[in-house]
Amino acid sequence: MARLNANAYYIMTTLVITCGSIPKGYDEGGFSSATGLSSFKADYDLVPAHWKTNPSGLADRKANISSFGVLGAALGSLIAIVLCDRIGRLRSWQLAMAVWMAGNLLQTFASGILGLMLFARLWGGLGAGGLTVVAPLYLSEIAPARSRGMVVSLYMVVLLSFLTIGFFISYGAEQHMAATRMQYRLVISIVLVPTGLALLGSFFIADTPRWLASQDRTEEAIRVLSRLRHSSNGGGDSTAVAAEFEELQQQMQHKGEALKGLRTGPSSKRS
Incomplete structure (x- = not known):
């Protein structure tokens, strides 16, 4: 219990x-199963009897x-690669989550308007795809080396859990x-509860x-x-923290030298 309290900030983060x-997992479980509900089919004219010809x-x-959600996710993941370095991991996470939540709300209240639903799917996909890049990256950068693999794997555990939960929620709605x-x-919208709480919680972490070191905010x-x-x-152990930070700086220095070599390598060959 003492250890849990001692690491409360790390656990919360x-x-x-x-x-x-959650957005990507629930999209594949909750939303995909929602499209099979008779209410959704009727609203978006997906009833086979209307399409016999x-x-x-x-x-x-x-x-x-x-597929518009998948397209948005592909674009979002590419955008996130750029944003992560420019505005930081946390701000990128918050932006992607906010974009996805806005898309989810649009999907919820599109009310049978196909064009609006397709736009909402694309917009929400941007956020969901961005989170698939930002979240694992963030987790890998805060986890100790000895437990990094396990911490990053939590991303997939939660994703698959909400994928499964989505099917059960859809089944329950259909039955009751x-x-x-x-x-x-x-x-579609019930998943906004846990994601909204997570977005709120993100304003209490750093x-x-x-990334902070890369911005000279040592x-x-x-x-x-x-x-x-x-x-x-x-x-804790301040000596261990100092050693970990020194190792972090060395890794960043080696990465910078490697990237510099890639940039200058071809030109030096031509000369």
């Missing part, structure tokens, strides 16, 4: 950032609703709710020591690392 896997049109409509818009709206980086390792205020 890990839990908050790990929640970045054009079955391929029905297939295209179903595919577009699903009338086939109205409220049925599929509940299934960016990763590695004192802040050491302070955050000490807090993660519970080394401030007399707790």
Whole structure:
């Protein structure tokens, strides 16, 4: 119990950032199963009886609703690669989560307007895809080397858990709710509760020591690392923190030299 209290900040940070896997997992479980509800089919004209003369049109409509989210996720992951270094891991995480939540709300209240639903799927996908890059990166940069693999794997544990939970929520809604818009709206939007709490919690944590150090915010980086390792205020091992920070700086220096070599290598060969 004492150890749990001693590492409360680290545990909180890990839990908050790990929640970045919820959007992608729930999209594959909750949203995909919501599209199979009779209420959703009726609202978006996915009833097979209405497409007897054009079955391929029905297939295209179903595919577009699903694939626009995937397209957005692909674009979002590419954008996140750039944003992570420019505005930081934490701000990128917060931005991606906010974008996804906005997309989720649009999906919830699109009310049968196909064009709006497709835009919402694309917009929400941008956030979900960005989180697939930012969250694992953040976790890898705050975890101690000895437990880094386990901490990063929590991302997939939560993702798969919410994928499964999504199916159960959809099944429960189908069994116990009338086939109205409220049925599929509940299934799509209920995930905003845990993600909203995670977004709120993210304002009580700091960016990763590695990113802070890369921005020459050395004192802040050491302070955050000490807090993660519970080394401030007399707790933990300040010597171990100093050694870890020195190792971090060496890794960043080696990376910078390697990138510099890649940039100057071709030109030196031509000369």
